[in-house]
Amino acid sequence: MRALLLVAAISVAVGGASAHAATTPPSLKIEVIGKGKVTGPGFNCGVGSLTCYASYASATPTVPLTEAPAAGWTFSGWTDGATCGSATGCPVPVSGDTTATAVFTTTAAVQSETFGVALASPTTGTVANGSDPANYPINCGTTGTGACSLTVLQGSTITVDEQPDAGNFFSGWGGSCGGTAVSCAVYVNGNDFVSATWVSTTPTTLEVQVSGGGAVTGGGISCGAGSTCDKQEPPNSTVGLTATPQSGYAFTGWGMACNGLQPSCTVQMNISRTVTAEFDPLVPLSVTVTGLGQVSGGAITCGPGPQTCTAGEPPNSNVTLTAAPATGASVFWSGCASSSGVTCTVAMGTTPASVTVTFSGGTAPPVATFSLSVSALGDGYVTSSTGNIYCTVAGGTECTANVTGNTSLTLSAVPASGNTADFTGWTGDCSTFTATTCTLTMTGAKTVGANFAGGNTTYLLTGQVVGNGSIAGAGLHCTSSGGSSCTSPQAASANVTLSASPGFGATFTGWSGGACAGSSFVCTVSMTNAKSVTATFTTATEPGVERLTISVSGLGSVSSTGGACTSTTAKGTTCTQEYSQDGRATLVASAPGKGFVFAGWAGACTGKKTTCDVTMSAAEAVTARFVHVFASAKRPTVAGHRVTLYFAAGEAGKLTIVETRAGKKLAVRTIRVKAAAGKAVFTVARSGRYVFTATLVSHSGTHAVHWAVRVQ
Numbered sequence: 001m002r003a004l005l006l007v008a009a010i011s012v013a014v015g016g017a018s019a020h021a022a023t024t025p026p027s028l029k030i031e032v033i034g035k036g037k038v039t040g041p042g043f044n045c046g047v048g049s050l051t052c053y054a055s056y057a058s059a060t061p062t063v064p065l066t067e068a069p070a071a072g073w074t075f076s077g078w079t080d081g082a083t084c085g086s087a088t089g090c091p092v093p094v095s096g097d098t099t100a101t102a103v104f105t106t107t108a109a110v111q112s113e114t115f116g117v118a119l120a121s122p123t124t125g126t127v128a129n130g131s132d133p134a135n136y137p138i139n140c141g142t143t144g145t146g147a148c149s150l151t152v153l154q155g156s157t158i159t160v161d162e163q164p165d166a167g168n169f170f171s172g173w174g175g176s177c178g179g180t181a182v183s184c185a186v187y188v189n190g191n192d193f194v195s196a197t198w199v200s201t202t203p204t205t206l207e208v209q210v211s212g213g214g215a216v217t218g219g220g221i222s223c224g225a226g227s228t229c230d231k232q233e234p235p236n237s238t239v240g241l242t243a244t245p246q247s248g249y250a251f252t253g254w255g256m257a258c259n260g261l262q263p264s265c266t267v268q269m270n271i272s273r274t275v276t277a278e279f280d281p282l283v284p285l286s287v288t289v290t291g292l293g294q295v296s297g298g299a300i301t302c303g304p305g306p307q308t309c310t311a312g313e314p315p316n317s318n319v320t321l322t323a324a325p326a327t328g329a330s331v332f333w334s335g336c337a338s339s340s341g342v343t344c345t346v347a348m349g350t351t352p353a354s355v356t357v358t359f360s361g362g363t364a365p366p367v368a369t370f371s372l373s374v375s376a377l378g379d380g381y382v383t384s385s386t387g388n389i390y391c392t393v394a395g396g397t398e399c400t401a402n403v404t405g406n407t408s409l410t411l412s413a414v415p416a417s418g419n420t421a422d423f424t425g426w427t428g429d430c431s432t433f434t435a436t437t438c439t440l441t442m443t444g445a446k447t448v449g450a451n452f453a454g455g456n457t458t459y460l461l462t463g464q465v466v467g468n469g470s471i472a473g474a475g476l477h478c479t480s481s482g483g484s485s486c487t488s489p490q491a492a493s494a495n496v497t498l499s500a501s502p503g504f505g506a507t508f509t510g511w512s513g514g515a516c517a518g519s520s521f522v523c524t525v526s527m528t529n530a531k532s533v534t535a536t537f538t539t540a541t542e543p544g545v546e547r548l549t550i551s552v553s554g555l556g557s558v559s560s561t562g563g564a565c566t567s568t569t570a571k572g573t574t575c576t577q578e579y580s581q582d583g584r585a586t587l588v589a590s591a592p593g594k595g596f597v598f599a600g601w602a603g604a605c606t607g608k609k610t611t612c613d614v615t616m617s618a619a620e621a622v623t624a625r626f627v628h629v630f631a632s633a634k635r636p637t638v639a640g641h642r643v644t645l646y647f648a649a650g651e652a653g654k655l656t657i658v659e660t661r662a663g664k665k666l667a668v669r670t671i672r673v674k675a676a677a678g679k680a681v682f683t684v685a686r687s688g689r690y691v692f693t694a695t696l697v698s699h700s701g702t703h704a705v706h707w708a709v710r711v712q
């Protein structure tokens with residue numbers, strides 16, 4: 001490679017006249033092109049030394065600079081604000097923002113490298129590297145010329161500085177520079193870049209729109225059912241929002257600036273944002289248990305039979321029920337969207353659903369556990385050595401536990417004030433203990449009370465997990481899948497400790513949400529009011545790459561430019577793909593499993609079209625929902641000899657219902673049905689056991705449901 005001319009430049013503020021006006025106080029900046037060093041009062045710039053910028057309280061007559069070429073290089077001369085030509089040693093006058101450039105040459109072959117500037121969007125400032133845009137083409141930003149990179153010889157030192165637009169302030173460098181100083185120097189030993197970010201000083205507006213029965217709070221907003229609320233937030237602040245459903249409702253998802261189904265959301269207010277929150281009525285799920293066994297799942301715990309239990313479940317969700325049969329018992333399900341062994345998946349739509357489980361045979365197991373019930377009164381809480389008790393005056397699921405018989409555990413009473421004198425005593429099975437701890441041997445069911453000084457106020461602590469990890473402590477056992485274990489009532493003024501644990505391959509990047517901050521794995525929260533925390537975990541991605549998370553609910557597949565994500569079970573599956581930043585991912589929902597149909601998108605995609613495009617300006621997540629085409633909606637009802645059958649059709653088509661008794665076909669009825677819930681009524685001739693078979697023929701195929709009905 002032929003010898004090239006390299007320049008070391010010294011400059012005072014940001015770029016030349018085309019980029020910025022001169023600022024006060026004046027400054028001096030040095031750049032080195034090629035291998036050499038420039039030193040002077042407050043300067044040591046070049047060949048890896050990066051003290052290349054200084055500002056002065058007032059105009060300085062001259063700053064003496066000395067050049068020193070590296071081995072194999074020759075000093076060629078000064079340019080820009082240094083007007084000493086090829087003379088060694090140069091006094092540079094600094095009456096305003098000034099750039100001085102020292103030039104070194106070599107006869108050896110030297111590789112050229114690219115140095116660039118990347119500006120965060122929206123761009124509200126300028127980065128430049130000299131006062132002479134003809135010689136120094138980096139002049140990048142809102143008032144620059146658009147020159148964001150240059151080619152220099154390897155070993156050069158490039159110094160750039162920043163200037164915010166009016167109404168903004170500089171928030172920091174990235175890439176090969178860090179911090180918030182006005183200047184940044186880089187020793188270019190390979191292709192390199194720096195980035196710059198500015199933040200508006202103008203307040204941003206957060207608007208929250210609530211649909212259905214619930215409320216959203218956070219960031220000074222308290223927005224009730226059916227309301228639209230807004231509030232100005234500090235620019236570039238982080239606002240934590242919490243969605244709380246009313247009794248009988250479920251939170252079914254965020255929209256706009258938030259997404260997902262978790263009850264908490266963090267909004268970055270670098271611009272004005274709008275958030276929507278949807279709350280829908282809970283749908284009744286009825287479970288009837290016959291025989292020796294129990295069923296649990298969703299909000300249901302039922303059995304042994306005969307027993308019928310009902311609970312409200314979120315609409316358009318899948319509820320997995322798990323049977324626990326007695327020893328030797330067999331399990332038979334009815335009313336499931338799909339079942340396998342001891343599990344049953346119920347596809348909850350918007351109408352009531354019912355499931356029947358029959359345990360045949362078996363022997364009742366011996367009683368192996370005893371119930372422990374704990375209550376608290378006043379400002380404090382109770383924990384257990386087994387980790388399954390965390391109880392405040394608000395009660396809740398962690399105030400009770402089933403404990404193996406004849407085992408011992410220790411209960412601890414913790415006053416919110418931290419002063420043990422505020423614990424006033426135990427009641428119930430711990431009444432003989434006077435210290436803040438009580439040890440029980442579970443020879444039978446136990447009931448314990450703990451009394452504390454102060455009122456009975458509690459505040460709700462809400463956790464949210466972003467990425468592959470978990471939060472534990474203070475009654476929280478929270479992962480990214482959310483659920484009731486992500487909220488826990490706390491005694492007023494209590495100081496509680498939370499810990500963040502990354503999953504396999506993940507890194508804990510820090511807390512947010514207002515109650516916790518920083519990157520320590522442990523956080524202490526003072527419960528002076530309702531608090532929320534978010535723990536964020538990331539997996540490594542290359543610069544300029546964004547991750548797309550694809551969730552498939554039900555049986556079906558999503559194909560994309562990054563590959564296919566296919567669910568082969570009704571529980572669904574989750575896949576991740578990587579795309580170049582600002583690239584486009586084209587998603588196609590296809591290949592529904594037998595008896596399933598595509599029902600629509602959620603997250604970064606919405607609607608029911610099978611195709612969706614996602615622009616990957618940031619990490620995104622989408623969900624594709626596949627639901628059963630035809631299923632039983634709830635148990636048949638019998639009034640005398642009148643039988644009513646309930647069904648839900650996911651597609652329109654022709655429905656044929658056949659009535660049989662003792663294997664003999666008695667009646668056939670054919671009707672046209674829409675994609676909706678429906679019913680059919682039969683009047684039978686006499687008492688007995690009947691079987692009704694409903695077959696739906698739709699454009700996706702043939703789908704059948706069976707009911708067994710006993711008429712008295």
